[in-house]
Amino acid sequence: MADIEFITLTTKPSAQLSYSFQPSPEATKPVLVVFLNGLGLPQAFWHPVIAQLKTLREGRSIPSFLTYDRFGQGQTADRDPQDADAEDPTHGHDCLVAVKDVRQLVTQITSEKLGISDVNSVSVVLVGNSIGCALARLYAQEYPGTVSALLLLDSVLANSDFVSVFPDPDASDFDPASIHPIPAEAIRAVRAGARRIFHPDVGNKEGLSRRNLRELLPASDGPLLQGPDGHGPYVTVVGHDFDTFAEESSKMGPPKPVTNRFVNPYWQRYNEGLAKITESEYSKGPIIAPNAGHFVQKDNPEFVAQELNELLEKVL
Structure with missing residues (x-):
């Protein structure tokens, strides 16, 4: 595992980010794999994936790897400097700000670690989990033609309030048969829990x-992303294992039958849309990560390494 280092973005000179960088052992086509955390797990949970991938690619070209913790996350103790005057520090900055930070980080790492002044000459592969998938999509939208591939692991439902996933028993057009045999009281409790924990x-x-x-990502199936070679980037969409996720969710509140009835089908439809953000010949999925809940890289790093290796075969 690479050592954790610290870097100061030139755009935010009063704070430091923690990161780890593992260079490619050979001077071939410059490819940089950037891992984008969700809200729940820091960069350390990507390192088993990288170790597995290196084993898979023994004797073949290996790219450079970059993991990092966003401001206020993991081993980055500093908060985003722009949050200092925020009325609500828990909502200090949005995902576009975080994406600009990623771009600046990639630009500096490319220059300082790879010795390449033109960041656009490096093939970037983005691997995201949860909200990291939203950041990956926004990065590819904001900097078109710069991302060669995206591996999206159980993306956040970016256009959802997480409450409307479940029917509203108090709506005027509610049909009790639509949730039978689940009682209305159970659905009310689940909606209240989703609002308390997951609402934007x-x-x-x-x-x-x-x-x-x-507003930033109103649809799962668009816009169509632009890759570096006149076509869309390679995109692999991965979803959680339904049973594993239902069991995982039951520990936080929603009973397994509720998750299986409403959440899993909703998430699957969202992932089916994600597979359309590039041309069909460059798209794979949605596929299911066996025995993995929401944090796929923690639950099945070998699977993530295999899917990333498949993308790298197309990029390297």
């Missing part, structure tokens, strides 16, 4: 707000 109005300690994410 709920902030977080790193200050990365999701309030405007529905």
